[in-house]
Amino acid sequence: MLLGIAGLFVALFTGLMLQLKLQRTAQQRRLEDELRLPDTLRVVTLSGATTFFTYKDEPMGYQYELVRLFAQEQGLPMELFVAHHMDEAVSLVRSGKADLCITPHAVTRSSKDELRFAGPEELSGLVLVQRRRAAGTDSTHYIRNVSELLGRPVTVLRGTRAADRIRHLEAQLGGPIKLALIDSDTTNSEDLIDQVATHKIDYTIIDQELARLAKTYYPNIDVSLEVGFKQRLRWFTSPERRGLAEALDRWAAQLPRLEQASEIYRRYFELNKSELPEEEPHQLPKTLTDNKRYRWRGELAHIHEGGISPFDHIFQSEAKRIGWPWQLLASIAYQESNFKPSIVGWSGARGLMGIMPRTGRIYGASPEQLLDPQVSVRVAVDCLLATERIFKSIPAGDDRLRITLAAYNAGPAHLEDVLRLSAKYRKGGHDWDEDIEPLLHLKSEAKYYNDPVCRAGYLRGKGVARYVDQVMSRYQLYKSKGTKIPEEGKRHGLD
Template identity: 55%
Template sequence: MTVAKPKSLPMLLILLLLGLAIAGASIALGYRRTKQKEQGTLYARRMALPDTLRVVTLSGATTYFTYRDEEMGYQYELVKLMADSLGLPMTLHIAPNLEAIHNLIDSGLMDLSITPEAVSGTGKQRYRYTGLEERSGLVLVQRRASRQQGQQGMYVSNVTQLLGKRIHVPAESRYEQRLLNLEQQLGGDIDIVALSGDTINSEDLMAQVANREIDYTVVDQELARLTKRYYPGIDIKLEIGFPQRLRWITSPERVGLAEAIDRWAEQAPEVEAYKQLYKRYFEEEQTEDSQEPSSKPYDWRGEMLHLGAGRLSPYDALFQKEAPRLGWPWQILASIAYQESNFKAEIIGWSGARGLMGIMPRTGQSFGASKAELLNPVVSVRVSVDCLLATERYFRSVEDVEQRIRLTLAGYNAGVAHIQDAQRLARKYGSDPNRWDGHVEEFIRLKSDPKYYTDPVCKYGYLRGRETYKYVREVMARYELYRSKTSTAAE
């Protein structure tokens, strides 16, 4: 007997397979949609701007520093300009070294580093370069060409003329290495003076060139351009190495941020605020009217011209009125005024310091004076004494009155935080933190050297300490001159 096979089995199998296929297609479609959603979310995240821009940098002459408690630095002010343009709130973190910056960018804890780095193939594999491109190499620092220099063959216009020239550079620096390489390339000898010691740095060597103590040195081009403002008599035209392309860095994941910064960078050179910023840091030269001390050895003959019989300035009565609040001789206030403004009550310095006594706007505001009021000599002297009193409180433990005055003057010029840094450095290296002369003053000079301003005990970073060192010396020397030329009856 033949048994008939059920006819419904193939249909059931077909239906089952069809159901599985539909389920699989549904799962696949759901997976694709999930992946697309995830990819869309990732894309949106990559393209989005941060709610708050987290910026990291090193402290330094061209990046970020504080001066009289005001935040400054070309790169810092540049990123502020960019953040304001994009409508982004901004926070700033100061890292101890470049490795720390890279770790913060890699981990996503920081969005942008404004310490410019050389563009390289290796760097492109790890970071996204962004922002304005700068070109910086090594340059020879020498005095400007003159007839005398031409006659003596001192002015160097091409690298072949470096042969036989005596050039001072820090020992074991890349400047020394570049000169050694040039010797091989040129087939001759350069008289390389490699200087060792804690007080030797590029800014000091530039000052020595300006002051005719040495003839030549080699420094980074960007630092040279920035520092030249203090020394208009130097020449930095001759490049002795190939310039590097320098830019900010961000994570390759920050596509939207990088593209937004790049769009801003394309337009920035035409923006007036950028032009003014660039001019202030790299083009304006210091003059007699500036609050910055001269880089030249001090010549008292110019000081004597304004001295009259028992009279120093049109503002002597103001100094004599306010000095008793401070307990200092009034001639010290007069000396400060000449140092800050040459007795010109409406002057505004490159840093923003204003008026007769060189008060920063933020300091004036904290003592109840507007920017406009700081140009009023009465207000300026009053705020100056308020500021000196507030600064002196930090040095109350210093028993020697003369040393306390000097520490206070240093704090007035640089900001108390930098002086406290120098005191901590002095203590660490076995000097007296309560004595300015020969002790703290030496460490304030070293605050332009990365070895010292990145020291863990140094909390406030870079300072052009040479200027504060000179400021105190010149104010006190002028005070002695003023006191000898005026009656002491009003002291």
Template identity: 35%
Template sequence: MALKINCLVSLMGIMIMLCGCGGKKPQTRDFEQIKESGELTIITLSSSTSYFIYKDEPMGYDYDLAKEFCDYYGLKLNVKVAENSTRLIEMLQNGEGDLITSPISVQNELKDSILYCGLEQVSHQVLVQRTNKRDSMVTDVTQLIGKEVYIKHNTKYHKRLLNLDAELGNGIIIKDVEKDTVTVEDLIQMVAQKQIDYTVADEYIAKLNKTYYRNIDVSLPLSFEQRSSWAVRKDTPELGKILNEWFAENSKTREYKSILKKYFELSKQPDFDLNVLANVPKGHVSLYDEIFKKYAAISGYDWHLLASVAYQESRFKPEVASWAGAVGLMGLMPRTAKIFGISGDDLKNPELSIKVGAELINKLDGMFAKIEDKEQRLKFVLAAYNGGNGHVTDAQALARKYNDNPYIWDGHVEKYIELKSKPEYYNDSVCKNGYLRGSEVVQYVKQVTSNRDKFKSIEVKSKS
């Protein structure tokens, strides 16, 4: 069943923009001209669903589908990122791109200026709650009476909850969150971490976050369904027609379904296998300790660090592949591994994986050579290993802008890595790599350094 998605665009802002657009009309560039040029340019939003960069590779549900379309027609895919939803349409009308791939709501008022096409989706708002025993969960909207629901101030979620409260005769305790830096995804995280009990989100955002937090339920709808879609200019009907035909033909294919599964079904968290150390010899942390020791010198760090990275990436399982496509013991992306001379099945070879992982750590260590304190530098290296060095340099740039130290991780750059999940920070002109789920990177750094120390203690105890 196709995923239902809703991405509302501010109608007032769009209509003002459309009325005010003047200047030279962009040259018509329909599908025939696009094929001749060999390139398609999409206009998108940097977000957890449409487009982001992770481990230095472009990703996103909408991006992956656009890439599949381009690969099918032998086109190079170019990406332009809009600052906000209103700018999506402005950039399209100005001829800065061929196709909007962040779904916009289907509204009659816009049908005279754009063509809805391609990925067409339907969604609604849902209640986000923890998965407790069935009899203690909210299964009907009437059960929200007397419950505290946390909502971002002056958003569509806030308005819907106010209307629902009025429909029920009042009684929902609406906790209005006015802090600008708190996002919908922050509130979902707070539900998962038992800081609050309920919030509201679009179904697609809720489903994506369920792949990070296994203890949340997003099954209760709170609003009517609303359609949304990709869009092209009115003067490129052939492109719209081709997109519609491609989606009609490919929406049932294995490739299409795998993209859907990648973002909205596969768990983004490592498998917490409590027995992972049960079958290793006493005093060892894995079956690969000798290989970690063999290549530790290449990394510039002790072998326990390599072991800890491998544990975090794969739980010492050489055949594993992550949701993002990272493969093997050291969780290497195929494109990254290719730079170091290995590809394909080589990624699942434990020794080759550890060797390349050590080489990558050494390369990243060199990128942050200005950081004199080696323990602090390691944290930069681990953040870059996990999220990509571009996001770390973005966070350093933000630290400089806000008068923090760009060469200290703890309490400085660490803070801005987390803030890169918020539009006011990842859209800042000093950032070049857009959205990042920064809390995951910060947690990764903490877990790897903590497990490194635990692995050291295992060795010490075995010798005593």
């Protein structure tokens, strides 16, 4: 009897110990899983000016380049998913289909209950966008503190944080601000910044990070006055991704000392990307050899005896392959590099014709070879020929030429998006002025770049349209100097 009870006790004790061991093993495995970095880092983001976009078919974006730096340092391959809205990104992370979201999310009490915030932290508020103080050139009052906004005209998007902030300021300051509300269906924050820079409106209020980026495109704006409380913004993962979160936090603590991270910040938020003329064009000499230097849209250009640049012979030779006037290639070169063959742009575009390294490799040129003018123009013409073939369904003429130039600047995928938007919203029209240019502008609005027909995401389309306009205007200037346009060029609408 006693032996039977003892045996039962031993069996129960053994079973209990086994169960506890299994539980500890399971807990240990869960802990190891939580602490283990993923084999492949699956990243989700929203497309946008500071998060992720493609430019000349290269993936870019401040947040994207930061997470790519993290993945490289950890030795992790990376997969990228682009979500249409933040709820979708949160769902992908919570479900385990993505490991990390790099579109900064506000750190709030409620969001901390379901997400694990990690990595770089930003403090971003709202700032006033106004033109810089410039003696004698602008009569608009320069705002030094928020109390001076009383009675001033401020234009913002309806239903935004900026609109709410102005109403709060009116209550705090005890007076009215001349608030102009614009529907976001027709205008976005980047449009309002452009309108301030070009003197169409006097003031707007936008998010600080976008303002810092915008200042690199518009050197004449001032974004120094903060008008709202700063918000904590961070990347996020799921609470179960403890090891990833801790690795991100350790890495983020080192960011201020990482030279590569500083260079990424400098390229996006400090290097000048201005597209606007600093002054009106000067009167040009009657012939290209009357003077050695002139200004075009504020740019100092050098005129060489008998032509436009030291590279005219290259343009003339390569233009025969595409049937374009050589002056059009010269205009592209000036737009891309100011005729500086060794230049490397903020985006990584290299050489006389602004070729991206990935494009160069496709056409058999290394990054170093792209700094050779002969190679640069050859690759540019190869690229233009390939781009023209993509849009061969559009009749030859001015519209196809401008679409080709836009695709050369932005990448063909964005122009294919624009044509699909045109098919959806404009009955498939491809008229540059009526269809393509307006839709290019809309490619910076989430409503349109997140449209199901779009595949390439966000594009700063206003800059692309301006690029085409400046290339064509300069080409007309070069043509006006009396150089004969070949018959092939006339067939492209270049009379």
